[in-house]
Amino acid sequence: MLLGKLVLAVLSLSLALAAPAVGAPADRDQREHAPGLHLTAPPTYAGEPAPVTVVLADAAGQPVVGASVRVERLVGEEWRELAVVVTDAAGSATLEAVLGRDPAGNVVRATWDGTAGEPGGSAEPEGSAAAPQETGPVTLPLRRRTARAELTGPDEVVDETSVRLALRWRTRAGEPVTGEVVLEERRGDRWRVVERLRTDEQGRASTRVAPREDTRYRVRTPRQPWLERDTSPVHRLDNTPPGTVVRLGGPVPRRTLPRPPRAVGEGPAPRITRIPAGVWRSMTGRTWHAGCPVGREGLRLLRINHWGYDGYRYRGELVAAASVVGQMSAALSEMYRAGLPVRAMFRADRFGWSPRLRGADDYASMAAGNTSAFNCRQVVGRPGVRSPHAWGRSLDINTWENPYRSSHGLVPNSWWASRSHPRVAWRSSSHQVVAIMRRHGLRWTYGTADSHHFDAVPRGAGRGTGPGDQGHTHGPAPVLPPECATEVCD
Structure with a gap:
């Protein structure tokens, strides 16, 4: 009896679960x-x-x-029929519309005139009219594709020249993308915009860049309604020197100088001017002071391009006597054209006042390997004797590799005294640098006793010889103070 009641209860529950709910449509589509x-x-x-x-x-x-x-699509300002669809038992209908990249071209609308074609879930009888319906404009949503930006080009650029960088903008599926992209470069720890470019129908664009140092580049593409943004892998472009690098052994200069200014114009591009007010203020109390044998009117400023030891072109400057600055300019210009480098060329006043020399600190200038001319000071190692540089007619070149034998030893180093180099260190009057100087009236006056020192002979001066000429007459003798006619003076 108990078992029969249990079976009856289970059967009743099953029937209750299987029965449709009151008021619910019997057809799931409705x-x-x-x-x-x-x-x-x-x-x-x-x-x-x-x-x-x-x-x-x-x-x-x-x-x-x-x-x-009726489903229509907006084309420009005109609605055009896309399709007429008939609703099914669920009151729905489907169709397909190919989407474009511009959301403005993906606007559709649906309209119904209020007439049902056949009976269904609607309470309206067949053929009866109801209020017309319209969806209004609906923008079909776009799914953004993944973008791919690429930047290609050479890995190196010779300084003062340019190279072509090419960029390509595509989807991951390979479709080209047309639009504006941003080319950026990184120097130090910051990215900055270099240029805005527009890709063509093939998704390509190119530009030329001329970095003056090692630089990294990348391309950023914007996010679009149909496409995600992207950033290209970084492209590294190394700047290489246009000239030949000087590779030396031995000690390096004890004094470090900042990197000189970059070269200006083509070739040596020398420019000779009177002494500007700012330069004269810097010279006064350093390379010039009361009692000097030549004043501002008798001096000129020479700015000239030169090759550096690192193979790059730089802009150097020195002050020299007006009567010989043209000869120095011509000689240094020929050195430039021959590819003969100068380690550094800063005015001597940069090195400050030296109480020991009663002028600018030539010890510091030599310790930096600096090339200079005018400096109203005493001879290094000979207190009380005025240097030929005080007249602005003497030129010291590449002082570190070409030491001076002063009364108290070799300055600025002894390592180079017995060594030479075909481009930057000379121990013979046949060296290319010595020959160039000689052609322009600058004599290697003291030879290896003061390798870096040359004295300009003003045009029209008398002829004679100097210790560095080893008894040979090569042209007019330099005009030297009496104390320096027979003894080495720097």
């Missing part, structure tokens, strides 16, 4: 919808068909079956 006409589509990639769904429900939320719904 479920309730929001009243009115609706149009939807999932996010879809540009260039692909988007499945568009139209749903029509009456005021009670019941599907309107067999309704002819």
Whole structure:
């Protein structure tokens, strides 16, 4: 008896679960919808068909079956028919629309004139009229593709020249992208915009760059309605010297100088001017002071390009006597054209006042390997004797590699005294630098006793010989103070 009651209870529960709920539609397709006409589509990639769904429900939320719904697409300012679809038993219909990259071209709308074609879930009888429905403009959503930006070009650029960088903007699927991109460069720890470029129909663009130092580049592409943003891998472009690097052994200069200014113009591009006010202020109390044998009017400033030991071109400057600055300019210009480098060329006043020399600190200038001319001071190692540089007619070149034998030893180092180099250190009058100086009236007056020192002979001066000429007459003798005619003076 108990078992029979249990079976009956289980059977009753099963029937209750299987029975439809009161008021619920017997057909699952006839479920309730929001009243009115609706149009939807999932996010879809540009260039692909988007499945568009139209749903029509009456005021009670019941599907309107067999309704002819017109779907239109906005083209410019005109609505054009895309399709006419008929709703099914669920009050819905589907169609496809290929999406473009511009959201403005993906605007659609659906309209229904209020007439149902056949009976269905709607309460309206067949052929009866209801209020017309319209969705209004609906922008079909785009799904963004993944972008790919590439930047290619050479790995090196010779200084003062340019190279071409090429960029390409595509989707991951390989479709070209047309639009504006940003080229950036990184110097130090910051990226900065170099140029804005526009890719063509193939997704390509190019530009030329001329970095003066090692530089990194990248391209950034913007986010678009149909495409994600992207940043290209970094492209490194190394700047290389246009000239030949000097490779030396031995000790390096004890004094470090800042990197000189970059060269200006083509070739040596010498420029001779009177002494500007700012330069004269810097010289006064350093390379010039009261009692000097030549004043501002008798001096000139020479600015000239030269090759550095690192193979790059720099702009150097020195002060010299007006009567011989043209000869120095011509000699240094020929050195430039021959590819013969100068370690550094800063005015001597840069090195400050030296109480020991009663002028600018030539010890510091030599310790830096500096090339200079005018400096109203005493001879290094000979207190009380005025240096030929005080007249602005003497030129010291590459002082570190070409030591001076002073009364208290070799200055600025002894390592180079017995060594030479075909481009920067000379121990013979046949060396190319010595020969160039001689052609322009600058004599290697003291030879290896003061290797870096040359004295300019003003045009028209008398002829004679100097200790560095080893008894040979090569032209007019330099005009030297009496104390320096037979003894070495620097």
